[in-house]
Amino acid sequence: MSESFRVGTRGSALATTQTGWAAQKLAGISGLDVETVLVKTEGDVVTGSLATLGGTGVFAAALRQHLLDAGCDLAVHSLKDLPTAQPEGLVLAAIPAREDVRDALCSRDSLGLDQLPHGAKIGTGSPRRAAQLLAYRSDFEIVDIRGNVPTRLGRVKGVGKTLDDGSVGRSTQGDLDAVILAAAGMRRLGLEDHITEYLDPSIMLPAPGQGALALETRSAGSGHQALDAALSQFDDAHTRMQVEAERALLSTLEAGCAAPIGALAHIDGDDLVLEAVACNPDGSETMRRSARIACSTTDAAQQLGRSLAQSMIADGAAVVAGLA
Structure with missing residues (x-):
């Protein structure tokens, strides 16, 4: 009997489609079979706007707990739905190449x-x-x-x-x-x-991490050496640098994933360029800024996000976006 890994997912069509795609890619790389585990989350059962529910992080909490409890070996998330604070005991083991960000x-x-x-x-x-x-x-x-x-x-x-x-x-x-x-x-x-x-992003900057998937495991590993190796191979270095910059900006602004903040990073030659916008919720005022850095590491990408956020805060971004 061949070895298999368990991947956790929400039950929506989008979640199962994304999870199925990622799981089959990993199964092909690792040679392992895959078993899908459906997890119902608070965001799936509680009514009300996402802003009043505390943002789209409500979709991730139950899935992450299931992973911590070893109910599955891997969880697949839409990265834009994940809070920027990484829970203790879990790691984003792979961020594959990004889909359309718009x-x-x-x-x-x-x-x-x-x-x-x-x-x-x-x-x-x-x-x-x-x-x-x-x-x-x-x-x-x-x-x-x-x-x-x-x-x-x-x-x-x-x-x-x-x-x-x-x-x-x-x-x-x-x-x-x-x-x-x-x-x-x-x-x-x-x-x-x-x-x-x-x-076009000139009209509407996407959410930090939009278009990217986050494949999460326990910090100690998935429990399958072949799966851990496949996750390492599946990770896309350029996508990871881009989303690390975007999420560092969001974290430094102390804004949740439902805040009126947009961010988009892209590679330009040897540079990483980050664009960001902070908006008044009623659209009456926006602050748009950009910055770039010669970048080859995720640490440098995170520093770009933090420094751009700090300069925006100094110019009053928290007040503009209603975060102050």
Whole structure:
């Protein structure tokens, strides 16, 4: 009987798709079989906006506890959903190459952001997205929404009828002109045909870590030498440096993953460039800054994030973003 490892995941379509992709890649590298363990999290059962629930970290807590309790050997997260403080006893063993980092507009009648009518209703559960939308067009009406990707898409007029996989329930309202979702999740689910417009980072900076997956194990290892070796091979050095800079900025600003903060790092030659924005939740004020550093280590990437955050704090970013 061949050896297998257990991978923990939430039960949503996006979570199981992401987990399945990562697990099969690791199984191929390691030669191990894989067993999937479904874990129900607080964020899956408690209603209310993500901001009032304490941010998207509510989705990770139960999964991490299951990992600590040895109920699984590996957990797969959307990195943007993870709090920046790493729990004792756990380590991000691999961050594979990143998917599309951008936010995506999914609208009725294929209308672009500039073509949406005055007062258009746009759904998002993210204060970061809401603030940047209002900064771009103050006439938009932002509607706080929750639910899985098909449920959110079903809120858009006319779109629910085109989702023929049965994933949108009869309660779908079709009450919105558009929703904003992460392009990475749409692409992973094969729903990119519903994307009307990829929002350029000059309009909307993504969440720190957006588009990246985090593969987490116990600090002492997964319990499988072949899996630990596969995780090391699966890790992408450039992606790790980028997200380390973004998350260090978020941590230094003492902002949670539901705060109106955007950040995006990219490699430019030998340099790591980090862009960041802090927004007033109502979009009335934004502070956008960038910095770069010759970078070859994660320590240097983290220092770039911390130093840019400190300069933004000195200029009043905490007050702008309502974090003070």
